[in-house]
Amino acid sequence: MKSTGLVYHDSYLRHYTGRGHPERAERLLAIMKKLDAEGITRSVELLSPLKASREQIGYVHQGAYISKVEVMSARGGGMLDADTPICPDSFEIALLAAGGVLKAVDTIMEEPTMKHIFALIRPPGHHATPSRGMGFCIFNNIAIAAEHLKREYGIKRILIADWDVHHGNGTQEAFLNDPSVLYFSLHQYPYYPGTGWLTEVGKGAGEGYTINVPLPAGTDDAGYLYALNNLLVPVAREFKPEFVLLSAGFDPHIDDPLASMKVTSHGFGLFTDVIKEIAAENSNGRFVMALEGGYNLSAIAESASAVFHSLLSETEAEHREAPTPAEVVKSRVEEVREVVSRYWSMI
């Protein structure tokens, strides 16, 4: 088996969100077309997902909410919130999306040569809370995979990094009290969904295990790299995750129609280098990415390609003498560092 994999299924295209909705099937088609054209689909292991079971969805979501989605789908569809339509197939496809990340983590746990897998799934998941779907998300794919790693394999420390431009409120809520899952989010702030300020650090036993880096609109590659290198890298060194998960949204891209960040496609490859290195240092390379947002078709195709180039590269990442970030980003990172240093000594 190769060391880099990709999870995909044509059924992901059947989650229909209605005309003009930004979270649409064409997103995955654009990414797959680009990966095919570049020969990437031939260089990686292609993996096909199975549907997550109701029990596995229940690791994170309340039974009443799971039933609500099932019934709404069976009755022909409806709206989970103002942004989150579901169609007759959506329940089954949301099970297959969660199952896509489960397939990725199972493959890595069972195949010692496999290190990195990108699950190209939809609907996305990081806004889905235990009790409700929102922001285009039905079930929290990455949170379910983290719980699966804990329950099925006894993994004790999991890092979930999240560079989607929106704060992953659902993932944060799922692990707010849980010190076995370190949630680290970079996001535009203030912005949808409104959560993710730097004082949100987790609760009870989980205090210190939620790290929010609210970045100003206009943050570019240099700003993201600065935050990753100065916050995530030192904390990860101390936390020593046994498995690294990443919510990979491509909506911080400069061409994204919804958000206002200035990340380039190349930048996502550099961010992947950083997180791949964290995995190499701490988790024997074990690293799974799950697609979240990103709404400009050519931007997400190019960004996904840059990510795979990083994952497939055997050589050490190019050194990251990143250009100096904007002062507003630097001072925000300092504010976060002040909060985080109460819990982590290496920072």
Ligand SMILES: [Zn+2]
């Ligand atoms: Zn997003």
